[in-house]
Amino acid sequence: MRCPGGPRRPPARLGVIGAGQRGADVYGAFALAHPDLVRFVAVAEPDAERRTRFARAHGIGRECSFDDWPALIVADLDVEGVIVATPDRAHVGPATAALECGHAVLLEKPIGSAPEEVEAIAEAGRRGAGELTVAHPLRYTAFFSTIARLVADGAIGQLVQIDHLENVSWWHFAHSYVRGNWRREDLASPLILAKACHDLDVIRWLAAGTCRSVASFGSLRHFRPEEAPAGAPAYCLDGCPVASSCPFYAPRIYLGPDPSRWPVSVVTREPGEAALVEALRRGPYGRCVYRCDNDVVDHQGTLLEFATGVVATLTVTAFTAENGRTVKLMGTRGEIRGHMERGRIEVRRFADGAAMQPPPAQRIEVAVGDGHGGGDSRMIEAFARRVIAARAGRPAGEPATSLAVSLDSHRMAFAAERARKEGVVVRL
Numbered sequence: 071m072r073c074p075g076g077p078r079r080p081p082a083r084l085g086v087i088g089a090g091q092r093g094a095d096v097y098g099a100f101a102l103a104h105p106d107l108v109r110f111v112a113v114a115e116p117d118a119e120r121r122t123r124f125a126r127a128h129g130i131g132r133e134c135s136f137d138d139w140p141a142l143i144v145a146d147l148d149v150e151g152v153i154v155a156t157p158d159r160a161h162v163g164p165a166t167a168a169l170e171c172g173h174a175v176l177l178e179k180p181i182g183s184a185p186e187e188v189e190a191i192a193e194a195g196r197r198g199a200g201e202l203t204v205a206h207p208l209r210y211t212a213f214f215s216t217i218a219r220l221v222a223d224g225a226i227g228q229l230v231q232i233d234h235l236e237n238v239s240w241w242h243f244a245h246s247y248v249r250g251n252w253r254r255e256d257l258a259s260p261l262i263l264a265k266a267c268h269d270l271d272v273i274r275w276l277a278a279g280t281c282r283s284v285a286s287f288g289s290l291r292h293f294r295p296e297e298a299p300a301g302a303p304a305y306c307l308d309g310c311p312v313a314s315s316c317p318f319y320a321p322r323i324y325l326g327p328d329p330s331r332w333p334v335s336v337v338t339r340e341p342g343e344a345a346l347v348e349a350l351r352r353g354p355y356g357r358c359v360y361r362c363d364n365d366v367v368d369h370q371g372t373l374l375e376f377a378t379g380v381v382a383t384l385t386v387t388a389f390t391a392e393n394g395r396t397v398k399l400m401g402t403r404g405e406i407r408g409h410m411e412r413g414r415i416e417v418r419r420f421a422d423g424a425a426m427q428p429p430p431a432q433r434i435e436v437a438v439g440d441g442h443g444g445g446d447s448r449m450i451e452a453f454a455r456r457v458i459a460a461r462a463g464r465p466a467g468e469p470a471t472s473l474a475v476s477l478d479s480h481r482m483a484f485a486a487e488r489a490r491k492e493g494v495v496v497r498l
């Protein structure tokens with residue numbers, strides 16, 4: 071990943087705040103795989119076991135390991151940038167402080183869980199000396215970059231409509247939004263913000279204008295006590311009578327896949343099947359999906375109108391077989407269909423077809439990597455390269471997912487929630 075022929079520059083020296091799944095397994099893993107781009111030199115993490123594991127993996131000494139973020143921010147360390155990967159409701163403090171200290175910040179989405187939190191970080195961005203990039207990996211994927219270029223080049227004439235589906239899938243939804251950390255608004259965020267602020271950001275990017283109006287519908291329809299099969303106990307392993315037929319039966323989801331990988335790695339870090347079974351016996355991921363304390367919606371349809379005249383629909387739903395994004399873009403001269411996880415894009419131009427026949431498709435295959443279709447790696451690389459360029463005094467322009475750009479997606483998400491809850495069309 072080094073610039074071909076370019077002089078070798080030392081990697082970006084970064085601190086991580088929150089060494090959980092994203093901090094350690096995504097950002098930490100990237101640094102270990104690309105030591106020429108990123109070196110973690112400080113960590114703030116209250117969980118002692120996670121902190122120690124991260125520090126050990128990255129060769130960070132005790133003097134640079136902290137149990138809370140303020141200590142990392144105020145310490146006199148040779149840190150060039152900070153990654154904030156704390157839970158949704160703990161973004162404001164570290165992000166605003168890091169900006170005020172003049173750091174380059176890569177902030178996990180959502181910027182904040184509520185409009186006040188987002189506006190507080192926006193204000194710190196205007197006031198502070200630092201620069202903030204929001205972790206929207208979809209913008210960095212070959213898939214969406216190719217679609218954006220096709221649209222900008224006029225491949226389908228003028229863009230009129232976008233139909234975008236965030237197929238969360240039954241098992242991912244049960245893991246994260248019924249049993250897991252994003253199951254309740256007061257613990258995390260509304261589903262459209264937690265799961266789909268990336269999608270809103272991409273839609274806004276493709277629509278090439280600000281959003282004017284939002285309508286939205288959806289509810290928590292299925293994962294509720296009234297839907298529980300007769301006799302289903304609180305935990306799957308307590309002799310559930312429908313174990314063989316229930317798709318959400320916890321052992322079906324967690325016993326089998328590679329235990330070192332997400333989502334099993336979230337259930338327990340202890341090695342061995344016995345530890346995993348024990349975690350399912352009484353831990354949150356072993357609960358019956360109909361007997362959890364969840365409240366976020368399990369399906370939501372949102373209609374958006376943009377200043378450019380583009381109309382878009384965004385579907386976010388638990389009820390899909392596959393996990394991933396599918397899109398259809400309709401223009402005055404043709405259409406584009408895409409399947410992100412398969413790396414497939416099809417372009418059909420009306421002029422290439424005979425009347426009453428679908429025009430032939432131009433098929434484009436794009437690279438698909440791990441972690442949001444390869445977007446995670448490209449996003450971290452882009453952030454590291456900005457830090458390295460800033461050190462050399464080379465201006466790098468606005469980040470693709472700057473705070474200013476990302477604010478729109480968050481305002482659209484809050485508007486969608488208001489529209490859904492109040493049954494109104496919200497004008498932005």
Ligand SMILES: NC(=O)c1ccc[n+]([C@@H]2O[C@H](COP(=O)([O-])OP(=O)(O)OC[C@H]3O[C@@H](n4cnc5c(N)ncnc54)[C@H](O)[C@@H]3O)[C@@H](O)[C@H]2O)c1
Nearest residue numbers: 088089090091092114115116138139155156157158178205
């Ligand atoms: N960009 C994406 O596509 C994407 C994907 C998944 C999650 N996320 C977001 O990333 C963030 C982290 O998610 P995660 O899955 O890694 O969660 P996690 O719970 O695995 O990790 C969060 C870590 O932050 C630590 N923490 C809590 N308070 C802290 C504090 N005061 N100082 C330092 N550390 C603190 C926790 O102990 C934990 O280890 C969330 O906001 C989540 O929504 C983004």
